[in-house]
Amino acid sequence: MAIGNIYAIAAIAVIGGGLFGFDISSMSAIISTNSYKCYFNQGIAQINDNGEMECGGPTTNTQGGITAAMAGGSWLGALCSGYLSDMFGRKYSIMVGSVIWCIGCILVCASQNIAMLIVGRIINGISVGICSAQVPVYISEIAPPTKRGRLVGLQQWAITWGIMIMFYISYGCSFIKGTASFRIPWGLQMIPAILLFLGMMILPESPRWLARKDRWEECHAVLTLVHGNGNPDSSFVQREFEEIKSMCEFERQNADVxxxxxxxxxxxxxxxxxxxxxxxxxxxxxxxxxYYITYLFAMAGLKGNNLLVSSSIQYVINVFMTIPALLWLDRWGRRPTLIVGAILMMTWMYTIAGLMATHGHAAPPGGLNGTPAESWEITGPPSKAVIACTYLFVASYAITWGPTSWVYPPELFPLRVRGKANALCTSFNWAFNFALGWFVPPAFENIKWQVYIVFGVFCTAMCIHVFFMFPETTGKTLEEVEAMFTDPSGIPYVGTPAWKSKNDFSRGAVIEQVGYEDEKKTGGTVQHSETA
Known part of the structure; x- marks a missing residue:
């Protein structure tokens, strides 16, 4: 028997986001450990005062490639996910992603050399690409407008939980001697994928995908389960079923996908x-x-356990600062959230760059601790200010761009192209993740603190871009969002400028409340209708 509670559906589906989170922190916590550096060493190896071997680890280019391999696979997985999702459904494409993740984890855990590690991370990335593209589509096609931001935003929250949990697992395993210190965390990454696969088995398929495949009885059954509380004659279920049917017929007559x-x-x-x-x-x-927080904190003078524990604080901040966005993102609106986030993040990036330039100095040749990427050194109170700005940056991202970047794209597209469109959008996420993952270690080595100037400029540019080009979608049904881009005859046109578009959360909430009052009066199950 399938689960019909919308929050339970979202909670299971977003475990796919946790896969990405597990991968991020397993790498960030492990790359600074000596066992990892010595096993995959390409740099300096020497005996320290305690008689222990210390290694430089992979070169900056190689470490960038290892880190970026997952994002490269995710780019491919995201692109393929559109076809996979349209062919087999949102539910089964996510299940396929969970199986691929387990295969990748086996290879990563058993890695004998850098090449095998990279191949395993590419396979892991294919899984993350599929899940990260299709989980938001799946949830957005089920959720009501005034809860869509909260439910799709759970994907980002799952990512933050995955990051935090895996970091502490990796930190605990760092006390183990030998290769088990990184093989155990990499092997444990399979657990959420197994839970995701089993959980998806008891979830319903997207009713809109079923309608696209002319599986109307199943579509009606899912609507009854999720929105009708088991009542197939509910006025809401009947109305939504007819609207989906009309939209599918219109799309078939007017567009090739x-x-x-x-x-x-x-x-x-x-x-x-x-x-x-x-x-x-x-x-x-x-x-x-x-990925590379340990590099920054090492440059700020932290070492050993202090380095890892201080790094972990940002993961805790990431988890808890995402909660306000989940609760109030639909009330705040997409545009203000993105603009305020960009302003805050540019402030912290410029501040970090200024502190490092003013109070820091170049590290000895070869970098701190024999790691070339740790190419700058800052000490004393300014180093504490750098760490504080890093925490503030994470908090600013977690409450703004983190969840909103997953919520916003699926809202923009009609049913007929939503799977492929979100796959394309997500593929760009992974393409840039790949490029930046590879770019940053050499950038730290070569341009040092100026890296933060680069990202500060990006944050400035995105603030301007959002203000002029990103329309507000909050509180609107997916059909109303469609009407923002085309007139009733289907002809594209430029409507209200983005900076004049309004947040309709209040209107949507009133409509839903009317529906609940009707339910009480009639004994039916009337809710706000959201069309495809």
């Missing part, structure tokens, strides 16, 4: 907005802090 449709005149604007939402989320520099 392919990636090429995303660059047609009636799609190109929303495609550009969705793609840049994902691009800018990477160019904030957040995931770089997640």
């Amino acid at each position: 392919s990636f090429m449709e995303l660059i047609k005149p009636d799609m190109i604007n929303r495609t550009h907005v969705g793609v840049f939402t994902q691009i800018w989320s990477q160019l904030t520099g957040m995931n770089i802090l997640m």
